[in-house]
Amino acid sequence: xxxxxxxxxxxxxxxxxxxxxxxxxxxxxxxxxxxxxxxxxxxxxxxxxxxxxxxxxxxxxxxxxxxxxxxxxxxxxxxxxxxxxxxxxxxxxxxxxxxxxxxxxxxxxxxxxxxxxxxxxxxxxxxxxxxxxxxxxxxxxxxxxxxxxxxxxxxxxxxxxxxxxxxxxxxxxxxxxxxxxxxxxxxxxxxxxxxxxxxxxxxxxxxxxxxxxxxxxxxxxxxxxxxxxxxxxxxxxxxxxxxxxxxxxxxxxxxxxxxxxxxxxxxxxxxxxxxxxxxxxxxxxxxxxxxxxxxxxxxxxxxxxxxxxxxxxxxxxxxxxxxxx
Amino acid sequence: xxxxxxxxxxxxxxxxxxxxxxxxxxxxxxxxxxxxxxxxxxxxxxxxxxxxxxxxxxxxxxxxxxxxxxxxxxxxxxxxxxxxxxxxxxxxxxxxxxxxxxxxxxxxxxxxxxxxxxxxxxxxxxxxxxxxxxxxxxxxxxxxxxxxxxxxxxxxxxxxxxxxxxxxxxxxxxxxxxxxxxxxxxxxxxxxxxxxxxxxxxxxxxxxxxxxxxxxxxxxxxxxxxxxxxxxxxxxxxxxxxxxxxxxxxxxxxxxxxxxxxxxx
Numbered sequence: 001x002x003x004x005x006x007x008x009x010x011x012x013x014x015x016x017x018x019x020x021x022x023x024x025x026x027x028x029x030x031x032x033x034x035x036x037x038x039x040x041x042x043x044x045x046x047x048x049x050x051x052x053x054x055x056x057x058x059x060x061x062x063x064x065x066x067x068x069x070x071x072x073x074x075x076x077x078x079x080x081x082x083x084x085x086x087x088x089x090x091x092x093x094x095x096x097x098x099x100x101x102x103x104x105x106x107x108x109x110x111x112x113x114x115x116x117x118x119x120x121x122x123x124x125x126x127x128x129x130x131x132x133x134x135x136x137x138x139x140x141x142x143x144x145x146x147x148x149x150x151x152x153x154x155x156x157x158x159x160x161x162x163x164x165x166x167x168x169x170x171x172x173x174x175x176x177x178x179x180x181x182x183x184x185x186x187x188x189x190x191x192x193x194x195x196x197x198x199x200x201x202x203x204x205x206x207x208x209x210x211x212x213x214x215x216x217x218x219x220x221x222x223x224x225x226x227x228x229x230x231x232x233x234x235x236x237x238x239x240x241x242x243x244x245x246x247x248x249x250x251x252x253x254x255x256x257x258x259x260x261x262x263x264x265x266x267x268x269x270x271x272x273x274x275x276x277x278x279x280x281x282x283x284x285x286x287x288x289x290x291x292x293x294x295x296x297x298x299x300x301x302x303x304x305x306x307x308x309x310x311x312x313x314x315x316x317x318x319x320x321x322x323x324x325x
Numbered sequence: 326x327x328x329x330x331x332x333x334x335x336x337x338x339x340x341x342x343x344x345x346x347x348x349x350x351x352x353x354x355x356x357x358x359x360x361x362x363x364x365x366x367x368x369x370x371x372x373x374x375x376x377x378x379x380x381x382x383x384x385x386x387x388x389x390x391x392x393x394x395x396x397x398x399x400x401x402x403x404x405x406x407x408x409x410x411x412x413x414x415x416x417x418x419x420x421x422x423x424x425x426x427x428x429x430x431x432x433x434x435x436x437x438x439x440x441x442x443x444x445x446x447x448x449x450x451x452x453x454x455x456x457x458x459x460x461x462x463x464x465x466x467x468x469x470x471x472x473x474x475x476x477x478x479x480x481x482x483x484x485x486x487x488x489x490x491x492x493x494x495x496x497x498x499x500x501x502x503x504x505x506x507x508x509x510x511x512x513x514x515x516x517x518x519x520x521x522x523x524x525x526x527x528x529x530x531x532x533x534x535x536x537x538x539x540x541x542x543x544x545x546x547x548x549x550x551x552x553x554x555x556x557x558x559x560x561x562x563x564x565x566x567x568x569x570x571x572x573x574x575x576x577x578x579x580x581x582x583x584x585x586x587x588x589x590x
Contacts, residue, residue, distance in 0.1 A: 008491060069487075069496065071457065071466045095470045095489040098446075099505075102457025103467065104424050111548040112423060114452045126550070133450045138342050138351070140450070141553030183471065184466050185498035188484075192492040200490045206588075248508065249488050254362055255508040258451070263588040273338050284586045285453055287563060299550055303563030304574050314571035318579050 001027050002086040003054065004077060005037040006096050007045040012052065015092030017160035019153055020053045023090050024161055026119050034058065035168070036080055038073045040066035050168045053161035057170040064179035067186045070099040075177050078107035086148075087122065093152040096204070110123070110148035117157045127151075135258055136281025156205055156261065201250065204233035206263045207282070209252055211237035211275070213268020213289060213308060217245035222312045223267050225299040229319040235259065235279075237269045253278035270307050271296030288312060326476065326500070327439030328380040330371045330406065331429050331459070334358035334389050334397040335448035344554040350419055351449070351554060358393035360400045363444025367506040369513035370474055371442050372405045378476050382407045388428045391417035395529060403516035403524035410530040412537060421547040422447070426458035431540045432532055437463050438501050445469040445505035456505035465496065469505030501528065 001023045006013050023033040035054040037046055041061040049055045077100065081089060090105065091097035098114050101295070105112035111127075117139075118130035126143040129151065133140045180186065180304055201207065208230065210223035220240070227234045236245070237254040252259055253275040264282035269275060271294055279285070279298055287296040292305035304311055336342075336351070337359045345352035360368065368385070374452025375381040385406040387394045391413065398409040412432045414420060420428070433441070441463070445451035453469060474485045486496040488507050517522070538545045564581075568574035582589040 013490075069466070071460055071467045071468060074457070074461070094334060095487070098453040099467070099469045102422065102426070102452075102454035102459075103461045104457075105454065105548070106426070106458050106461035112421075112452075112454055112458075113549060114454060128552070134336075134342055135451070137556070139553075139555045139557065140551060141349075141555070143550040143552050144548070146548055181466070183499045183501070185468055185496045185502065187494055188497045189495035191495075202490055210444050242512070249493065251508070254448070255366070263582065263586075277338065284582070284588045285563075286582070287394055292565070297563045297565070299560050300563035301560075301586065302578060303565045304568070304578065305565065306568075306571070306574065310571040311574055314575040315578060318572070318575035322579055322583075 001031055001083055002081065002089045003029055003033060003035050004089065004091050004097070004100065005035055005045070005049045006092050006094060007042050008038060010042050010045050012045050012048040013092060013094065014160060015094060015097070015153065015155040018051070018155065018158040019090040019092055021161035022119060022153060022158050023088070024053060026088075026121050028121065034076045034084055034086065036077060036084070037061070038065065038076045038080070046170060047167065050170050051163050053164050054168045056168050058173065059170055060174040060175050061178045068180050069185050069187065070096050072179065072181055072184045074100055074103035074107055076175060078104055079177060085244045088127065089303045091148045091150065091152040093154050101150050104150045104220050108148060108150070110150045111144035111146040112150040113142055113144065114152040115154045115276050116151050119151065127232055128288070132281050135254065135277030136260060137277060154260065157203070170241050201233040201235055201252070201259060202257055204259070205250070205261050206230050206232035206265075207235045207259050207261045207279070208232045208265045208267065209235035209237065209269060209279070210240060210267045211269030212239040213270070214240070215268075219309070220245055222309065222316070226265070226267070226312055226316045227321070229323070232265075237275050266296050266300070267312055269296055270294045273298065326374065326378050328371045328374060328381055328383045329439060329441045330367050330383060330385045330401065331435060331443040331455070332360055332368065332385060332401060333398060333425070333444075333447045333449075334387065334393040335361050335364075338362065342556060344556070349551045349554055355488060360414040362398045362448035363401045363446060363506055363508065364448065365513045367442040368401050368442050368507050369534050370506055372514070373407070373476060374440070374476055378478070384408045384410065386410045386412060386429055386432055387552070388412040388414065388425045389528065390414055390418075398514065398529055399524045399527065402527045403521045405520070408530070409527065412531065412532045414534050414537070419547060419551055421549040422450070422454035423458045424547045426455050426462055427541055427544055428537050430459055430462040431537055433463065440500055441503040443503070443505055445471070445507055451503070456503050460503040463501070464549055465501040465503060467503040467505070467583070468496065470507050471504045472495075475556060476502065487567045492589065510567060553577065
């Protein structure tokens with residue numbers, strides 16, 4: 001099996017550890033799990049990767065990779081896969097991993113599935129897996145009959161592999177294919193998001209979202225304060241981002257981001273289907289809304305009806321109190 | 326600039342989902358299929374680029390069965406796409422994203438030098454695979470999660486932003502390129518009635534399934550097989566917290582999240 005590394009700011013992202021955990025659990029005791037890293041030189045990140053529970057690591061590092069997007073790296077990854085010949089390649093289901101998955105499926109001629117939330121232990125015959133579809137409103141059981149499979153796993157679904165005390169051997173190779181092919185898209189800049197201080201919306205294990213019920217852009221600060229107390233990411237309904245109170249990158253819903261955190265807290269969000277499809281697969285949903293009849297309470301696990309301008313600051317204070325800060 | 330938009334008819338958001346008799350897939354009976362979500366953004370972005378560059382044309386393609394695919398293509402024409410191609414498949418075929426990309430690539434045909442736009446994931450199965458697969462098949466670069474495409478005339482460069490984990494990435498590229506669209510900044514336009522009426526009579530190029538099979542040969546089968554389609558147990562509604570004061574409500578909620586739901590850190 002192969003797990004493809006993804007680094008951000010030179011550090012290994014958490015969903016890659018989850019992918020290594022899945023490789024270990026579906027492969028059984030005798031399986032070899034090889035880590036592949038293709039990207040700019042990153043001794044710290046590759047070092048972390050080598051201690052993340054792998055048997056060995058193959059790293060192809062080149063400075064120009066820093067400017068390219070995943071489609072340029074896909075050729076090098078596919079070339080390594082042809083040589084390493086694994087049955088399954090596991091990717092973190094981040095934007096990077098999902099962009100890569102489609103290209104690898106064609107360049108390495110494999111079956112592909114993304115958003116994977118369960119995989120049966122490998123056995124002779126097709127690979128069996130499960131994934132949410134329709135924004136978590138249904139679950140699909142899928143079979144990959146081919147000899148090769150590329151799976152991108154939904155972040156925060158699987159337990160991460162335990163780090164190993166000893167580093168796996170790292171084989172470093174020089175790139176043999178062009179790192180920036182002629183005409184390839186190149187990165188020219190990066191702006192950290194409004195949620196830059198907290199965890200990212202798509203990856204966070206707790207999300208606190210605000211909606212129209214917050215009433216003004218200034219009031220949205222109570223949503224952000226609760227998120228900060230919980231170490232949560234901030235989300236918003238479409239009403240909030242359309243009105244320009246907060247950037248569209250925070251929008252949760254059909255035309256925004258789909259999230260499935262452990263805990264989703266919806267504040268002043270009525271629960272239009274447009275919003276629900278983006279968060280209904282969250283494990284536990286809490287709704288706080290002034291209207292006790294709001295549809296959000298039908299999908300929530302816990303509800304509080306009442307004045308959110310009193311309830312939310314009280315909740316923030318309680319969270320700070322029990323967490324001792 | 327040659328602009329191609331690939332779209333997929335998907336059930337409208339309000340659809341009540343139901344498994345079909347085989348329990349392997351959605352029952353399409355009575356479901357209204359529409360141009361929706363990210364695909365709407367792709368069409369909108371294509372039309373905005375067309376309006377801002379001289380001599381551009383937008384061709385919309387869709388791979389799917391009758392009658393939904395033709396309907397969605399007419400909707401795209403009503404919005405302003407110049408030509409439409411329907412890559413047909415039988416209604417009992419359940420293609421995956423890679424097969425869809427192969428069929429659309431076949432219809433694009435020839436060395437491609439333009440821009441392909443699509444949603445960054447489909448509105449039903451949400452795989453996010455199509456753009457990368459199509460790029461690999463056409464042998465051109467691809468990227469997803471894009472917004473705000475602009476064409477810079479003097480050097481013939483496309484600039485765009487990608488909304489990814491941690492922030493907004495600025496990207497510059499020449500053509501050819503395949504781009505999966507995040508939602509548009511603005512609400513996509515809606516079609517005007519005269520254009521809807523006109524689109525009903527628009528010529529739609531149709532590529533029969535047999536022709537696609539002849540081109541693709543052994544690749545004309547899906548690489549994944551759907552086995553089950555399950556609905557989650559219905560959520561029974563929230564446990565409503567009764568409280569004396571906001572402080573009481575907060576304390577009760579934190580206790581429930583800790584002791585009952587076990588999600589509180």
